[in-house]
Amino acid sequence: MASLFLDRKEFNGAGGFAVGDAIALSVAVQACLPVLELGIHQYDGFVGIVMHADAVVAEREVTDEHGIVHRYDEVLAGEAMEGGPVMLSWADVQGQDGTDAAASAYNVVIHEFAHVLDMRDGQPDGVPLLPTNKDRKAWLAVLMPEYDRFRERVVCGYETVLDAYAAEAPDEFFAVASEGFFVTPRELKEEQPALYRLLASYYRQDPAVL
Numbered sequence: 001m002a003s004l005f006l007d008r009k010e011f012n013g014a015g016g017f018a019v020g021d022a023i024a025l026s027v028a029v030q031a032c033l034p035v036l037e038l039g040i041h042q043y044d045g046f047v048g049i050v051m052h053a054d055a056v057v058a059e060r061e062v063t064d065e066h067g068i069v070h071r072y073d074e075v076l077a078g079e080a081m082e083g084g085p086v087m088l089s090w091a092d093v094q095g096q097d098g099t100d101a102a103a104s105a106y107n108v109v110i111h112e113f114a115h116v117l118d119m120r121d122g123q124p125d126g127v128p129l130l131p132t133n134k135d136r137k138a139w140l141a142v143l144m145p146e147y148d149r150f151r152e153r154v155v156c157g158y159e160t161v162l163d164a165y166a167a168e169a170p171d172e173f174f175a176v177a178s179e180g181f182f183v184t185p186r187e188l189k190e191e192q193p194a195l196y197r198l199l200a201s202y203y204r205q206d207p208a209v210l
């Protein structure tokens, strides 16, 4: 599947960053893991993968309810857009601060490609493309209580298996939970069994038993 991925996707290095074979292969094998049982066609909606050497600082602008515009910088390890290229920082793909990425529930490739799966139905809302509207409702009936429970734990200052960033919004919860599902499955299953079962049924994998 990784060779099919490499054949169908186009890697581009930003700012003179050279994407060698080893880098492309590393991204390919990690990106294929979530779709091992779902099929590579899940990624047919885009072609480009833009690789940066390091995290990217993006200028953001939000207008609040009083019409005041707030500008701020956001540091991005990666970004996925509907139909657009997936952006990844190689430094973050390798692991933050030179530490072993597998030692924590952190995997920017799985995170961004989970966003790709989430956006297949047209909206980043924590619900991937599912066969029927009934499936979508059943998904939300599990995801949202798990999301609310997670947010409460974060607000109360408890340690969580998933990164606190997952409390940001349902789409980030799905992406971060997908990282945890593949990187630290036993810990996620222990802490949020219903969420684990939801992801296991979607991805058709049960990494906690491996």
Ligand SMILES: [Zn+2]
Pocket (backbone or CB within 6 Å): 111, 115, 171, 172, 175
């Ligand atoms: Zn995200």
